[in-house]
Amino acid sequence: MSEAILVKWTSPLDANIDRRVHGGAVMRLCDEAAGLAAIRHTRQRAVTAAFDRMTFLHPVEVGEVLTLKAAVNAVWRTSLEVGVRVESEDPLSGEIRHTSSAYVTMVAIDENGRPVPVPPLSLTTPEQRRREREAQLRRANRLSEREQIISERRPDSPRG
Numbered sequence: 001m002s003e004a005i006l007v008k009w010t011s012p013l014d015a016n017i018d019r020r021v022h023g024g025a026v027m028r029l030c031d032e033a034a035g036l037a038a039i040r041h042t043r044q045r046a047v048t049a050a051f052d053r054m055t056f057l058h059p060v061e062v063g064e065v066l067t068l069k070a071a072v073n074a075v076w077r078t079s080l081e082v083g084v085r086v087e088s089e090d091p092l093s094g095e096i097r098h099t100s101s102a103y104v105t106m107v108a109i110d111e112n113g114r115p116v117p118v119p120p121l122s123l124t125t126p127e128q129r130r131r132e133r134e135a136q137l138r139r140a141n142r143l144s145e146r147e148q149i150i151s152e153r154r155p156d157s158p159r160g
Contacts (some may be wrong), residue, residue, distance in 0.1 A: 002072035002121060004036035009091075021060035021138050024101055026086060030054065033070035033105035034082035041072045041080065044108040044119045049079060052138055060099050064088040074135035078115035079107045081135040103138060104110040 008029060016022040038046035060066060060138050070084045086100035108118045125159055 001066065002037060004033050004040060004070045006033045006068040006070075007037070007065060007066075007070045010060060010062050012062055015062050018059075019062060021062060021064070021066075022135065023054075023056055026056070026066070027051070027054055027102070029066065029068050030070075030084040030086065030102040032104070033068040033084050034102070037070035037072055038080055038106035038108070041075070041121070042108040042116075042125055044110070044116055044118070046080075046106045046108050048104060049087060050105040050142075052105060052142065053079070054100065054102045056100050057090070058097050058099045059089045061090075065091055066099075068134045071131070073103070073131040074119055074139070075118050075121045076139070077117055080106055080121075081138065083135075084132060085130040093132055103135070135148070 006029060008023045009023075011020075014021045014025040031051075035046055037046065037153065065088065067087045067089065068084055069080050069087070073081045073083045075081075082104045084100075084102040085098065086094055086102075087096050087101045089096045108116050110116045121128075121132065
């Protein structure tokens, strides 16, 4: 299984100054959901390497129920990308809204904290194949950006 679902009823402890759920509280829950999906896929400990993107579409009101759906989108040698979709539900009206999305890169590790290979991902649906293609594009963009930054820092570069 390469998926996980977390459900949390939000409370005033999750609130920011506007009395809405703090974005950091949502990010923490995304990290937990992504970690669980990664561990389920790898059957290894997994740690967060990066939040590639966190998009907040709508605020979450205190008292709403958050459902976080995490799924492994792609795997590489020791890392994997997990997509997390966050939905909020008003428990009184039943209205559900897509409030946030995140892409989290996780790394599988052994008992010594060293990266270990991860198993391949079984892609059986068109949706899974689409998510994997998009994850590959995000990874290529991350690696290209990293290489560009490193080359800009080199002493022999024009900006040295």
